[in-house]
Amino acid sequence: MTQPKILAVKNVTVSFDGFTVLDNLNFSMNYGELRFLIGPNGAGKTTFLDIITSKTKPTRGEVIFDKTVNISHLPEHKIVQQGIGRKFQTPAIFSSLTVYENLEAAISFREWSIQLFRWLSPSNRERITETLELVGLQERADVRAGALSHGEKQWLEIGMLLIQKPKLLLLDEPVAGMTRRERNRTGELLQNIAKNYSVLVVEHDMEFVRSFAKTVTVLHTGKVLCEGTMEQIQRDPRVVEVYLGRAHGEARPPKHERVSVPTQRVGRMPMPALAS
Numbered sequence: 001m002t003q004p005k006i007l008a009v010k011n012v013t014v015s016f017d018g019f020t021v022l023d024n025l026n027f028s029m030n031y032g033e034l035r036f037l038i039g040p041n042g043a044g045k046t047t048f049l050d051i052i053t054s055k056t057k058p059t060r061g062e063v064i065f066d067k068t069v070n071i072s073h074l075p076e077h078k079i080v081q082q083g084i085g086r087k088f089q090t091p092a093i094f095s096s097l098t099v100y101e102n103l104e105a106a107i108s109f110r111e112w113s114i115q116l117f118r119w120l121s122p123s124n125r126e127r128i129t130e131t132l133e134l135v136g137l138q139e140r141a142d143v144r145a146g147a148l149s150h151g152e153k154q155w156l157e158i159g160m161l162l163i164q165k166p167k168l169l170l171l172d173e174p175v176a177g178m179t180r181r182e183r184n185r186t187g188e189l190l191q192n193i194a195k196n197y198s199v200l201v202v203e204h205d206m207e208f209v210r211s212f213a214k215t216v217t218v219l220h221t222g223k224v225l226c227e228g229t230m231e232q233i234q235r236d237p238r239v240v241e242v243y244l245g246r247a248h249g250e251a252r253p254p255k256h257e258r259v260s261v262p263t264q265r266v267g268r269m270p271m272p273a274l275a276s
């Protein structure tokens, strides 16, 4: 019996001015899965997330979310209401508010309340406490978000998404610019989150993926090149070729991808310790 899917992307093609970015793509994820999506720059990873969040509409194909909802033609703002939370590379937090207040505000987004500082119900206060613990910021609750480290800001934003109780969490390169210690903390955090949520992580940092991924999908030229465990992926000659090819004649990342955070590994992804 096939398992029910939180997400099923069916025959999705995306073309910009005749250039095909996603090419008849099929992809699915089970409920409760932590999936990593990797691929060289320009493979179509961010466009793929744009399709799931309806930021970009597919030229062809459809996206079925939570078994029944065809989200490919919903307006972008309806996607959050459907239960999809997305974290972009630059954190969207309120710098002048404390960590606690940021989480408070995030509860209001979901509840469509425009009052930021209304009375908090005991259950909401409990949710904030639980979220602070989950993302490891309980000691930082009263610190202004602007004063947090780069890693802490990312964790806060993940907390702000989680507090809205999404059914599916999408993260675009969550460890870009992080220290090794922060990356490890993030990996553990993702594994913890995945106990209760379905999570799709787009990632460039191979070392990180190797340490924390169970199931990996490799995207190349807008198609799924292969899918499997990290071990299977590393042994696949097609993956080796794609990455070794990149390691030699590395092109610059697409313009819109050159973000300001220091991204040590972006654009350079030798596959470490390839199985022989």
Ligand SMILES: Nc1ncnc2c1ncn2[C@@H]1O[C@H](COP(=O)(O)OP(=O)(O)O)[C@@H](O)[C@H]1O
Binding pocket: 016, 021, 039, 040, 041, 042, 043, 044, 045, 046, 047, 048, 254, 257
């Ligand atoms: N809005 C757009 N208009 C034209 N081309 C685009 C647009 N968005 C992405 N592309 C192109 O699509 C390809 C895939 O981009 P992207 O999804 O950002 O890849 P990745 O995230 O894997 O690096 C790139 O060649 C990029 O230049």
Ligand SMILES: [Mg+2]
Binding pocket: 045, 046, 047, 257
């Ligand atoms: Mg990208």
